[in-house]
Amino acid sequence: MKNDKKLKMILLLTLSLSAITACSGQGNDKANTPASTEDAKNDAAAPDPFGKYAEPVTVTEVLGFNPPEDSRTPKGITPEQNAYFKDLKEMMNIDVKYKWTVPSGQYEQKFALAMASGDLPDILELDPKNFEKLKKQDMLADLSEAYEQYASPTLKKYMESDGGFAMKTYSSDGKQLAIPAFEDPFLSTQLLWIRKDWLDHLNLQAPKTIDELEKVAEAFVKNDPDQNSKDDTYGISLQKTLFFWGFDVRGLFNGFGAYPSIGDAQTAWLKDGDDKLKAGLIQPEVKTVLGKLQSWYQNGILNKEFALKDENKAVEDITAGRVGLVFGEWWYPNWPLNLNVDNDPKAEWIAVQIPGLDGPGKSLVPKIRAGKVFAVNKKFKNPEAAIKMINFYIEMGNKQYLEKNKAENGYVYNWFNPRIYNPAQIDTIYTEVNKTMDAKLTEIELDDENYKNVADVFKAGTDYLAGNTANASKGVNWGQYYSRAAKEGGWGTTRKIKETQAFVNNEFYGLPTITQVEKGAQLDKLMQESFTKIIMGAPIDEFDKFVASWKSLGGDQITQEVNEWYSKQPKN
Known part of the structure; x- marks a missing residue:
């Protein structure tokens, strides 16, 4: 920013605002002081989106x-x-x-x-x-x-x-x-991230069903997948907040056909016939998953201390190579899987569609993100x-x-906040990087606000594929490329899920209802406590008590409010 005047002209040309160029780029924000009366007149007609405050x-x-x-x-x-x-x-x-x-x-x-x-x-x-x-x-x-x-x-x-x-x-x-x-919305798609090097060590294939997932997870616990002759690994990553923004088990529930939450304590709402919605959190499929998690906890597939781990502790386990299966979105290679790759040069992670009961499962995707x-x-x-x-x-x-x-x-x-992205940014990166690589070009042919993001990923990808670590570590290069542009990576796999329609929509996309605002925190606490107790060994029928309490403490009222909203929305 040393040449402020030159920078100003670049910004003005980029914006192509003739009214601004007419006033020599002087901004008339409410707190801006124009250099002259004439400037003030021009600026009043065209406020500068990048105008510099005088004070x-x-x-x-x-x-x-x-x-x-x-x-x-x-x-x-x-x-x-x-x-x-x-x-x-x-x-x-x-x-x-x-x-x-x-x-x-x-x-x-x-x-x-x-x-x-x-x-x-x-x-x-x-x-x-x-x-x-x-x-x-x-x-x-x-x-x-x-x-x-x-x-x-x-x-x-x-x-x-x-x-x-x-x-x-x-x-x-x-x-x-x-x-x-x-x-x-597909940025929310759940994937399963797996240590492929561990699969290879144990002569296993990536799981496509829940039963296969269980066998892989058990092998990751018992069969020394990292070949260090120590009993220091467990199967599936889980932290204390069951439905969160990351390192949780939304993807596992989705594989069972259970859709309790879209994350961050937001209940998912599913079609109940043609004209109503039901809360995914209280459906029988959720009880089935809790029973499976309980058995996995008892067998050591889940870490015994999961209820004490926050997301930072979950990341530490991934980074240190203690766990080989983690559910989550497209961005995991960018962080924290890249940290594991840098810690262990032999570590290799892959993304697959979440396992389901009879084959690959369907992830929950919001209609609006x-x-x-x-x-x-x-x-x-x-x-x-x-x-x-x-x-x-x-x-x-x-x-x-x-x-x-x-x-x-x-x-x-x-x-940095506030920050807004191009809603199509991730797909722009994927498309432009692959178009450039497929054509064997050495430069990104793009000249707009997406250039930096696309160019960064292209550079990381070419460096990673060439084994070049002069500009960044292997993990950094791999993480940027594999999350955003690799055809078998995070977004590449997500795009295939979108194309094959292997997803279920959360049908509620309105603002929180009155009772959700008033009772949401209480109901979320009830859910977290009830589900955690079941996973750690409480009778599975505690789920039925949870459902009754959820309904009486505000859930029924929320259901009514959500359906009042739904009745006013256009139906496909």
């Missing part, structure tokens, strides 16, 4: 964070030191200050306390339930004007790619109360700053920043 604007945030995904990130870096913030300051004169940061596993509890005390930051990352709570409390700013005036053409293109459906979902009484980070949204505290005086920060993040993916915006330079993308 610094401080934005407060909070953050629940995971470790950087790229091992090239400088050791010891903290979220406050994220290199994105320096560029944000130089480009827009925005200072980000954290009220607090915590590891992701502590975020939900910490944020609940912040909401209860009213001590909220300026920019809010919210799940649907917290969005509903703050909307009812009239705590959210109307972003309609800020979005209309300051959203970059690229951001608007993303938000309109679904016909404006997601944006409309988070509006109320004509007010746009949040910007949804919606993505391809918008797990988080970005909103603004009504008290904040510069709501447009949130929109401009989204523009900034998208812009940093453009070609001119490729050499600068790297992990080794301190850029940690998953610590």
Whole structure:
């Protein structure tokens, strides 16, 4: 950003906004001070999505964070030191200050306390339930004007790619109360990740059925799959939160034809006849899976201490080579499987469709994937700053920043908020990288906001296939390539599942109902406690008691509310 003037012109040309070029790129944000009266007139007609504030604007945030995904990130870096913030300051004169940061596993509890005390930051990352709570409390700013005036053409293109459906979902009484980070629903598809080198050591094939999965898992426990002559491995990864954002057992349940949750404590809703929905959480198939998990716990296929493990402990087990089977989405090679590959050069992971009862099973996939949204505290005086920060993040993916915006330079993308992706980004990466590789080209022929992501994966893939570790470790190169572009990898396998329609939809895609907001946490706690006790040896009939309690404590009311919503939706 040393040549601020030159950078400004690049941005203006990229946006192709004639009105902005006419005013020499001077932005007239509410807090911007134009250089002259004439500039003010021009700027009023065309606010600059990348306009630099004349005076610094401080934005407060909070953050629940995971470790950087790229091992090239400088050791010891903290979220406050994220290199994105320096560029944000130089480009827009925005200072980000954290009220607090915590590891992701502590975020939900910490944020609940912040909401209860009213001590909220300026920019809010919210799940649907917290969005509903703050909307009812009239705590959210109307972003309609800020979005209309300051959203970059690229951001608007993303938000309109679904016909404006997601944006409309988070509006109320004509007010746009949040910007949804919606993505391809199939990013939620569950896969089974397997240590292929362990399969090879034991002369086993990748499992296609639950029975075959059980045999592989048992062999991974008893037959020394890592060939170190130690009894130090177990079969299937599991952590204490059974239905989470990762390292859980949604995929296992799906293989049995059970669809209790879409993750993060959100109950799944399935068709019940032609005109009703039923809660997947309380169906008989769930009881069957719990019985199987109980037997696996007793036989050592599951780690005996799973109920004490959070996601970080689960990652430690994977990284250290203690477990060879883990259910999860397309991104696992990018983290944490890449860490295992770097720790053990012989480690080889593959992705397969989840095993089912009689053959490959069907994963649960939401109809809409918008797990988080970005909103603004009504008290904040510069709501447009949130929109401009989204523009900034998208812009940093453009070609001119490729050499600068790297992990080794301190850029940690998953610590920057608010960030919005191209809803079709993952498929764009897959398509462009494979098109380039299949044509045996040496450069990506792409010149838009997707360039950096595509070029990074292409570079990682070519380096991995060539065995080149001059730029990054084997694990980093493999992780980026195998998650996003390898035809047999994470997204490649997911695309095949989509093409063969080997999935079941979660039919509820509305905002949380009144009772879900009020009773959801209580019901989730009931589920976690009941299911964990059963897995660890409580009578299987405890499931029936759970169902009765769930229904009486709010589940029946939620079912009624969900079906009231469903009755108003168009049917295929």
